[in-house]
Amino acid sequence: MDAWHITWFTIVSATAATALMLPPGVAIAWILARYRFPGRSIVETIVSLPLVLPPVATGLILLLLLSRRGIIGRFLESLGIDVVFTWKAVVIAMATMGMPLLVRTARAGFEQVDQRYEHVAATLGARPARIFFTISLPLAAPSVIAGAVLAFARALGEFGATIMIAGSIPGVTRTLAVAIYSYTETGRDSSAFVLLGISAAIAFGALWIANKLSERRPA
Amino acid sequence: MARVLTLLVVIGLWPVPQPASPITVAAAVSLTDALNAAGEEYGQNGARKVYFNFAASNVLARQIVNGAPVDLFISADEEQMRVVEKAGLVAEGTRVDLLSNQLVVIVPDDRPRTFTSIRELLDPAFKRIALGDPAAVPAGVYAKRLLEKEGMWTAIEPRVVPAVSVRAALSAVESGAADAGIVYQSDALTARRAKVAWVVPVDRGPRIIYPAAVIRRSAVTADAKAFLAFLQSDAATRIFTRFGFAPAR
Numbered sequence: 415m416d417a418w419h420i421t422w423f424t425i426v427s428a429t430a431a432t433a434l435m436l437p438p439g440v441a442i443a444w445i446l447a448r449y450r451f452p453g454r455s456i457v458e459t460i461v462s463l464p465l466v467l468p469p470v471a472t473g474l475i476l477l478l479l480l481s482r483r484g485i486i487g488r489f490l491e492s493l494g495i496d497v498v499f500t501w502k503a504v505v506i507a508m509a510t511m512g513m514p515l516l517v518r519t520a521r522a523g524f525e526q527v528d529q530r531y532e533h534v535a536a537t538l539g540a541r542p543a544r545i546f547f548t549i550s551l552p553l554a555a556p557s558v559i560a561g562a563v564l565a566f567a568r569a570l571g572e573f574g575a576t577i578m579i580a581g582s583i584p585g586v587t588r589t590l591a592v593a594i595y596s597y598t599e600t601g602r603d604s605s606a607f608v609l610l611g612i613s614a615a616i617a618f619g620a621l622w623i624a625n626k627l628s629e630r631r632p633a
Numbered sequence: 634m635a636r637v638l639t640l641l642v643v644i645g646l647w648p649v650p651q652p653a654s655p656i657t658v659a660a661a662v663s664l665t666d667a668l669n670a671a672g673e674e675y676g677q678n679g680a681r682k683v684y685f686n687f688a689a690s691n692v693l694a695r696q697i698v699n700g701a702p703v704d705l706f707i708s709a710d711e712e713q714m715r716v717v718e719k720a721g722l723v724a725e726g727t728r729v730d731l732l733s734n735q736l737v738v739i740v741p742d743d744r745p746r747t748f749t750s751i752r753e754l755l756d757p758a759f760k761r762i763a764l765g766d767p768a769a770v771p772a773g774v775y776a777k778r779l780l781e782k783e784g785m786w787t788a789i790e791p792r793v794v795p796a797v798s799v800r801a802a803l804s805a806v807e808s809g810a811a812d813a814g815i816v817y818q819s820d821a822l823t824a825r826r827a828k829v830a831w832v833v834p835v836d837r838g839p840r841i842i843y844p845a846a847v848i849r850r851s852a853v854t855a856d857a858k859a860f861l862a863f864l865q866s867d868a869a870t871r872i873f874t875r876f877g878f879a880p881a882r
Binding site for chain 2: 477478481482483487496498499577579581582583584596598599600601602
């Protein structure tokens with residue numbers, strides 16, 4: 415059994431998914447924390463939807479959008495980009511499922527930043543982008559990092575959406591969670607138990623780091 | 634307080650007329666439409682209600698071995714029935730070969746093709762080929778056996794998308810996510826967005842048999858036997874034929 419390949423692929427994909435969701439995730443968290451605008455609650459709901467929707471349903475939505483016959487998939491195919499049943503689908507599934515955790519945690523961090531610092535910076539002539547990068551983001555950094563670690567941990571364990579749009583192709587899209595399922599369903603229990611141990615160890619480590627980071631969060 | 638408790642106990646002990654417990658059938662997912670139709674017809678004659686649990690046969694065999702409350706098991710291959718038999722869970726003398734099926738190659742209906750031979754599947758245009766997981770799902774095991782016999786397996790294997798059941802393989806083709814798939818003829822009949830490109834001739838394909846057996850710890854053994862007998866009747870055979878199955882010879 416290629417346990418190490420599966421583990422490595424899962425960690426790399428989860429890292430890529432976290433990197434992919436960080437810029438839009440932090441931006442959305444910041445906007446939700448600081449601005450009031452029409453449609454704000456809709457944005458909030460859509461971002462949080464994967465948290466409450468069955469992961470398989472989220473996967474089905476992604477499949478309908480990204481398969482060759484879907485709206486986005488049709489466009490991607492004309493560019494020669496294949497997504498469904500490739501590693502890209504794994505990363506997209508993980509990012510979609512991790513996003514709510516990142517946004518919610520980071521948003522709480524931004525809301526805790528004392529707005530007076532931002533106002534002072536503004537009166538001294540700093541532009542919003544500069545305020546964001548020199549004041550808000552550094553002050554909220556522990557929350558953003560904790561959110562990213564949580565999202566990363568969620569991505570590591572992603573199953574439902576992954577199996578829908580990426581399948582369980584050995585050596586191509588098979589992540590830890592999907593491999594555990596496939597091995598159990600095909601009666602290869604001992605292989606499944608090895609992967610179970612590895613997943614538990616990684617998840618434990620990721621959560622421990624996330625907890626350490628949130629303890630350091632400024633009150 | 635004591636009076637309330639007494640009341641609750643009395644209510645709890647009051648004999649409630651139990652409705653006749655239904656028959657639970659665990660059946661290969663390829664039988665979904667045919668068995669639902671057969672079960673409906675069976676229920677119309679005032680017989681017991683039949684509940685179905687459809688999944689890949691290997692999944693069902695595993696559930697049964699692990700203690701799932703099942704009265705009748707219909708597998709898509711002999712291997713998975715053997716798993717249940719080995720666990721000592723088949724009621725003696727109840728196992729029958731119920732149905733047979735055939736393999737077909739399907740493609741999405743927006744890219745229809747008609748093969749003159751199964752070798753056309755080697756065309757590089759078929760980047761992803763959906764099968765039931767060839768490690769266990771019967772339809773995938775059969776498909777692998779076919780491709781091995783044709784000497785094509787090593788060429789096809791890297792393109793295989795293993796699906797959790799034969800119906801999942803069918804959906805992968807219908808959604809356009811896979812470029813081709815190998816499923817049962819009966820599944821292809823239910824497809825709305827996939828077309829058959831090649832019907833594997835009976836004499837070239839693997840022998841596909843659906844064995845059925847009553848599970849030993851069933852609480853409604855007699856009813857399960859009666860339903861199994863119904864499934865072998867002419868009326869049921871007509872239904873199965875309509876859905877693309879043939880009676881097992």
